[in-house]
Amino acid sequence: MTTARAGSRARTRQAILDAAFEVLARNPAASLGDVAAAADVGRTTLHRYFPERSDLLVALRDEATARLDQARTRARTADDTGAAAIRRLCQEYFDLGDLLSLLFREQVELDDESPGTCDDWFADLVRRGHADGTIDTELPAIWVQSLLWSQLYLGWSFLSEANASRHETLRLVLRCVEGAIRPLR
């Protein structure tokens, strides 16, 4: 009985989330009316799915967390040298698009990492890079993590403003991240 009903609900919900990502990434101060309009949905309907603004933000956070985890899995961060793993991670994260802006501007806060804290798995990754000589030992893990995010955000906003190709922009990001973290000479 709930087959197509539930399907419809899920689809509407997803449409709202997708629109929210897009709208809030461009303008963090956008109103719920803007989000509803972008999702082609009445404001009433939006409130039916997400009673309060905070409910929407929580849902966005969960969605973001899930996608980040998927990207990390795809990047196989446990393989190869530290730098190579970071390079793959960079590529996977880059495809997340609007998510980057939201997370970077801390519109949507991830629960497991307060600002100034580094993910454990990422810290391990950097340590591996320190050990195998592909990441400068002078750079702390938390710094490398911040650097990665800032470069991804840079790439994404570059893509939006300048009319550069996605491919070329990704190349620049990878090039600069690699140069920034590898040991000098």
Place this chain on the structure above:
Amino acid sequence: MTTARAGSRARTRQAILDAAFEVLARNPAASLGDVAAAADVGRTTLHRYFPERSDLLVALRDEATARLDQARTRARTADDTGAAAIRRLCQEYFDLGDLLSLLFREQVELDDESPGTCDDWFADLVRRGHADGTIDTELPAIWVQSLLWSQLYLGWSFLSEANASRHETLRLVLRCVEGAIRPLR
């Protein structure tokens, strides 16, 4: 007659601007009441100096432009190699503090440079670096400029969140900018 009067006015005005930099850098959506409170000034007084919110933003933009120009002059961007000049520029800009956040988040837009456009003097600087071999020729000037800003913002937010020393943070910024822009191998 207007000696101390004008002095007082200038002092109040400056206090408001300083507070606005600080408050808006931390929270771009801060209300005028917040700014007034931070400046230890009644909201009425704030409106007396800056009738509308936009007037305050214009004043902030002018102040920012002036300080940026001063920093650029101090950095003597016409001397040395391209990379060395960028390094000095980085050092000078880094000291601008809250200004960085505001400019980077585009709360305050500079008039002479629309997003996606590169300052002429900066483009020349990068070209010089391309020619003297200290900046990778694969990196376009506009990208280097964006990179510089994103790294400065990174450094500044790192300073706020992590409890790192100003000196150490600047070292990390300079280290990573240099690594990012110099030619590989």
Place this chain on the structure above:
DNA sequence: CCATAATGGAACACTGTTGTTCCAGAATGG
């Protein structure tokens, strides 16, 4: 075809911000 679910519009109260006016008190220069 019909009952149920989903939707969107209209209207409402509530809140916080903005910009304004008015006035009384404090500070300052002469």
Place this chain on the structure above:
DNA sequence: CCATTCTGGAACAACAGTGTTCCATTATGG
């Protein structure tokens, strides 16, 4: 000491965003 200036609090209307309720309309499964 007095006149001028600067200040800040109170009160106000206007406005935008939020969250809610109610109702009519549209789909959809059975």
